[in-house]
Amino acid sequence: MDLAGFLAVAVVIVVTPGPDMALVLRNTLAGGRIAGLATSAGTCSGLVVHASAAALGLSALLLASSRAFTVVKLAGAGYLVFLGLRTCFRAGRSERDGAGIGSVRPWTAYRQGVMTNVLNPKVALFFVSLLPQFVQEGDGFIWRLLLLAGLFIAMGLLWLTAYTFALHSVGRYLRRGSIRTAIERVTGAALVALGLRLAFDRT
Numbered sequence: 001m002d003l004a005g006f007l008a009v010a011v012v013i014v015v016t017p018g019p020d021m022a023l024v025l026r027n028t029l030a031g032g033r034i035a036g037l038a039t040s041a042g043t044c045s046g047l048v049v050h051a052s053a054a055a056l057g058l059s060a061l062l063l064a065s066s067r068a069f070t071v072v073k074l075a076g077a078g079y080l081v082f083l084g085l086r087t088c089f090r091a092g093r094s095e096r097d098g099a100g101i102g103s104v105r106p107w108t109a110y111r112q113g114v115m116t117n118v119l120n121p122k123v124a125l126f127f128v129s130l131l132p133q134f135v136q137e138g139d140g141f142i143w144r145l146l147l148l149a150g151l152f153i154a155m156g157l158l159w160l161t162a163y164t165f166a167l168h169s170v171g172r173y174l175r176r177g178s179i180r181t182a183i184e185r186v187t188g189a190a191l192v193a194l195g196l197r198l199a200f201d202r203t
Helices: 003-015 019-056 058-064 066-090 093-097 106-118 121-134 141-169 177-200
Strands: none
Touching: 003 121, 003 141, 019 066, 019 106, 019 121, 019 141, 019 177, 066 106, 066 121, 066 177, 121 141
């Protein structure tokens, strides 16, 4: 098992901005630290689903069926676009309506995190195609694969948790009027862009 090589690749993937970080930013600003942590837990729960599916061979079936892959991909893309447009339309409204922290409940934030990853077939592709490259075939292959998957999920949770606390520490500045509105619009646009990119990705 090439642990060093895996860690080098995993660190790059974990810290690269994507749907997870955009969603954590969105929900931390709207719901505070608890919502941000719930979102982080949700995204990692989605990774657990994909890791389990990969171990059971279900992800391979998904990737083998172009129709099923396309359906899941479009569902995930649509969900990201929906969240992005919703964020854009609500940008600045919380200040005008007097709504503050708590506009996103922890359970809602957790569910959004789960859905974002479960409906992203690119995550399934990662567990089925990339992880096996760092594990030698033979006895215990599945267990070593699950070990790397668990390590990747733990790294993701640690990173998103630290990211949430960092956002919360400067949250009072980020939530100020025009700054918050601008961040919400940029975050919403980023989610829409990520959704469209997923929809039109030919991988």
